[in-house]
Amino acid sequence: MDRVYMDHNATTPIRDEVLETMMPYFHEKFGNASSIHSFGQECRVGIEEAREQVAGIISARPGEIYFTSGGTESDNLAIKGVAYANRDKGNHIITSQIEHSAVLNCCSFLEGRGFTVTYLPVNRFGLVDAASVADAITDQTILITIMHANNEIGTIQPIERIGQVAREAGVYFHTDAVQSVGKVPIAADIAGVDLLSLSAHKLYGPKGVGALYVRKGTVIEPLIHGGAHEGKMRAGTENTAGIIGFGVSAELAQFEMDSEARHLSVLRRRLEDLVACRIPEYVINGHPEQHLPGTLNVSFPGAEGDALILSLDLKGIAVSSGSACTSGAIEPSHVLMALGLDPRAALSSLRFSLGRGNTEEDVDYVMAHLPDVVGRLRGISTVATQG
Amino acid sequence: MDRVYMDHNATTPIRDEVLETMMPYFHEKFGNASSIHSFGQECRVGIEEAREQVAGIISARPGEIYFTSGGTESDNLAIKGVAYANRDKGNHIITSQIEHSAVLNCCSFLEGRGFTVTYLPVNRFGLVDAASVADAITDQTILITIMHANNEIGTIQPIERIGQVAREAGVYFHTDAVQSVGKVPIAADIAGVDLLSLSAHKLYGPKGVGALYVRKGTVIEPLIHGGAHEGKMRAGTENTAGIIGFGVSAELAQFEMDSEARHLSVLRRRLEDLVACRIPEYVINGHPEQHLPGTLNVSFPGAEGDALILSLDLKGIAVSSGSACTSGAIEPSHVLMALGLDPRAALSSLRFSLGRGNTEEDVDYVMAHLPDVVGRLRGISTVATQG
Amino acid sequence: MYSAEVLDHFQSPRNVGEYTEPDAVGEAGNPVNGNSMKLFLHIDGERITGARFRTFGCAASIAASSKLTELIIGQTIEEADEIRNDTVARALGGLPATKMHCSAMAADGVHAALSDYKRRLEETLP
Amino acid sequence: MYSAEVLDHFQSPRNVGEYTEPDAVGEAGNPVNGNSMKLFLHIDGERITGARFRTFGCAASIAASSKLTELIIGQTIEEADEIRNDTVARALGGLPATKMHCSAMAADGVHAALSDYKRRLEETLP
């Protein structure tokens, strides 16, 4: 059976070049980067090189990059870090309704600890209105956290405008750029961003390593206390191999960003066109233009997402859905609901996220099976469709 | 030049068997373990197997093991997790003066947030008195956190007795067992432990992955909020390869614990005997019996630790010291100071931590150079010695 | 994740569809924003002679619906009434813990249909 | 971490030792719980003709002490008085930021010794 992976927003395979560069750091250069002997120092050199590579992809200075265990930790460090260190200045945070759970759950944790949070709505394409951010600011506002690109629908926010609003108000601005870094250009400082979350495993690097950009002068409290690692911003023995891999993957992504974006756009268009030709009744979710080059989110009313995924999985196709049928009931995606979708349409969505390994043949393979799969589930469904 | 690594308490090289088992999880089985398609599920299976392996080494149930990014994060999760979730029960924490900085800095962070902390002293061998723990408990005490084995001097605490004290008082007991797991036996539940920190890179597993044992029924707040990973205890895309590697390394360590301990004890004795024969004026720091099999901490008055390390490093020998000459001044180790050492003796210590790769030849190589190195530095020193 | 039996019922569900003249109809689940199922029965006196279903939901809920129809066809009303939340899951050789609600939905469906049948019987009585 | 020059001075420090009859002695650092250095000078009128040192401390502080003696031997008191916190570090081709205090200790040492020399001069005056 062919296997076609179209779930690159969930995670990506490590590139060969990346793994190759990591390998020596597992046994030969296995030291603790904080050790002053040569076993440690040879790791330190590698880590500082990786810091430059990661800084490069967002046009930051190496000293503004702090390595973490992933995008989720970066979001936690940014949000709780600002909250704890600036509690005397205020207790209000502004975010959007379509953030990743890492951001939303940090916010709700803080709500239980004396903070108030404004969850801004989005329009039907998933865009936050920069003016609504400005309107939400009070004298208690200490942080605006709005993602760059959405993981489910790929919509890209106007962060430059939000950054300007934040700067004018003198409020810290954090953006979760886990999905956008390496796919679309972003210069942290120019965008008016004070804090920016990254994750290696979304750009063909290893899982379990990420980074937080902290603009010089930004005052935050560490999340993980301990030794004096990472400029005292993040304690814990450095994941040397992971950090090295992150560095290389960032450098490669930066280098290939344009050609890769073109490649993904072509495939995405082909997929969208074939869906339009071959499947009656469908809805594209997300912004028609301002979106990640490889993300396509489509609802197929009548066919439930989890059942769609499993059906495709049985054909060797990996995609994901906007529903998570786990704890006692299916929950429609909070992102799709925020777009104003009918819950049933939200429950009937698929996210295709294309990646560098995908080909036209992959798209054709998917489209050789998808119409049947959708049709079959609609044939079973209680939900009437024309199709 | 020969290279001899005797800094295994800082970190260890990954074992070949471990790396081999990890490899497929970098590219073939690269899925996100939370994905419901087969790319995800094949990772899920591996992670749950690793959970059993890690549980095995401390005789816990797999459901009591939560993977983290390392020992430091585990300590943070345990200590802040108990503090945040049990604030209504009290605000007092008991710890010791010789804990790892991960524990001490969590405690001092909490001191700034309404908690009070008792730092128990140790005797000259580094032992905490279980009776002093009992005496320190107040009606506000919510957590006792005392490490199992100390990273600098190797002294092993009587945690069973402390655990009993904790159970009788109905207070949660956390132990940082990062240095002991895999080296000496420990059964978490029997020892009366509610929370126990582990780290993979100390037992020939990868860096950047650890675990926290949380006894069933123990109430703690997550440290990193986000997705529903790790039973909602720790959010973030799983570091699959790292977790798999941790599992294998734990299983191997458990299997080989006895033979390994014998091997290390023989080498340590040889090292200690040769020091005694060939170097005038030295002091062994730590407990004469209750210690890790491979850790030997020695002070060589008159010779500063950092200078000793570099001198040995130039001979290809990696060890570490009880001083960290970094930020404007040398700081004597808080552990050695707590033993009652004169600061100058504390600044003149070396930690040899032996590991599975070390041989008698390694010990002899070290001892072929150490007497000269110590003698030379003493010859330069302002500190008078007889030697 | 799923047993072979579940996958089989998901891929080749038995008794999909409706009856134009059912003797009883039962609905379960949440037709607005969740899994939902519709069960159609033919009943001949005390015995269920036919069952068909429609389901909007995940693979487990489709498999559970299909398995349910297999279980109840040929059963008496009394027997079908005994179906519990976990009956279908057990008949399928188990479901993941997080999917047990799908088995429960199938049980709800048959109970709803049997109530409907009783109501209809009462209505046709003088 | 360290330049070749630093390593050389650490491994082969120049002018280690004491003078039995020094013209000036300076101490710097923290003799109780930190790096410390003792500097012994021979001074002939206005010129430093000899320097020896003893240092307890890290590699950088030993190298800095050694380099210092090289720098000042042959200097006039006035020239040696100009030595600043970073003078020795620069002469060594740089030190890591976290080790700049070692260069400062060396500067402190020579200033202490020169003060000692002035005090002795004043004492021997009528």
Ligand SMILES: Cc1ncc(COP(=O)(O)O)c(C=O)c1O
């Ligand atoms: C937008 C966004 N933020 C944060 C994360 C979390 O990153 P990580 O998986 O590295 O914890 C993800 C992906 O899971 C994401 O898509």
Ligand SMILES: Cc1ncc(COP(=O)(O)O)c(C=O)c1O
């Ligand atoms: C006793 C002890 N606790 C905690 C840690 C921290 O573990 P990690 O390096 O995995 O963060 C270490 C080692 O660095 C340790 O020795």
